[in-house]
Amino acid sequence: MPFRLALCTMGIDALRSEGVEVEIRHLRAFAAVARCRSFSRAAQELLITQPALSRTIAQLEGALSVRLLERTSRRVEPTDAGAEFLQEAERAIASFDHALNTARHRASLRLGFSWLLPAPWAQRTIKSFEGATGASVTLSRTDDPLQALRQRVIDVAVVRGEMDLPQPFQTVRLCDEARFAVCARESPLAGRTHLDWGEVRHWRLIVNSVSGTTGPWSWPEDLRPKDIVETSNYDEWVETVAANRGIGIVPETARRRSPHPALRFIALVGAPPVPVRLVYPPDGPRALVRRFVDASLEAARR
Incomplete structure (x- = not known):
């Protein structure tokens, strides 16, 4: 300069x-x-x-x-x-x-997420980034982080799942999370200690169609669940499962951080993990995003 x-x-x-x-x-x-x-x-x-x-x-x-x-x-x-x-x-x-x-000190990076940031990754990353740059992190909960990125409402997003990301978004993989089945206390599954991934297709599956990490697309076509109930956000999904309308599939973070008296979490055997990624456009605040990505990867390794 x-x-x-x-x-x-x-x-x-x-x-x-x-x-x-x-x-x-x-x-x-x-x-x-x-x-x-x-x-x-x-x-x-x-x-x-x-x-x-x-x-x-x-x-x-x-x-x-x-x-x-x-x-x-x-x-x-x-x-x-x-x-x-x-x-x-x-x-x-x-x-x-x-x-x-x-x-x-007046700069701010807007971090978007659909639900439940990974812990302690989020706390470590934000503390390290803010301490190193003097900038602040603004947290923004949104049902569709990718759409929020397109609309420039956020600068970087935490995204879970295997979906193909559209160009020109760039992505960095942070970690993988195990999947758990979720059912109501009144469900016949409530007493089970585990459920095989291949058994899921025999149960009605409650899907969060906007920000969920598991849906029919998670299985080969001939092994997919046939009975699907769609919801449009996490709260609807939780209450639909709690009402015993079917079962759901969530990353382990939900089991650890979203206790619900009407729900039971069951270990899934043979389920592929849920990838957790940072996604950002190439033309955002590059210096801040780069520093945030570096802090994120360091926190993920700890």
Whole structure:
């Protein structure tokens, strides 16, 4: 990012010379060398190579037409002009960083989800992301996260299930969740300890057609349940199962975090897991989304 600095004490009011425009990276490089009194230690601090650092300092001195550093075989010292420049450069760096931090603390990333974010992944990710960026995460519950992404209502979504995502959405797989069967307390299944995945087709299946993770599509055509009741959101689905209108299938998160006195959860044997993914458009707030994805993957590995 170009960054101009007026240095009236040195008689320099525009930092552009012979096609070279001074940027904040030039100031950071010079300040690091002047503080460390060493190109090698400054390069380590800045996480760049020593040749790249030397080129950056040479560009800065060339743009200013002023020698800022005296180099010997053992030590690097600022010249008188360099010492004066260092004071101005450090003030400029501090002002620049303050401006960035002020803007970042006003930034917000909108995270959409249809129901029950994975725990403790969500809490770890949000804490890490907000601590590293200064931005905040706004949580938005929506029945159709993909539609919310299309409408730019959210920036990134947590999506469960095996559906094919339309272009140009990008996706990152976070984890897999086990499936559980759910039935009413009055159901003949309520006393079972487990249910085979292949047995599900013999029962009426309650499906959340908007944000559910299991439906007829989850089985080969010849093994699909024939008796299907559709609901349009999670609350309708829960109450329909609780009313003993059929059974449902949910990820393990629901068993751990949605206790309901009228429901019983039963382990499913042989059921494929439910993939959990982050989905985001390629033209959103890229820097924030990238940092959020990095924090998400780190939290998923813990």
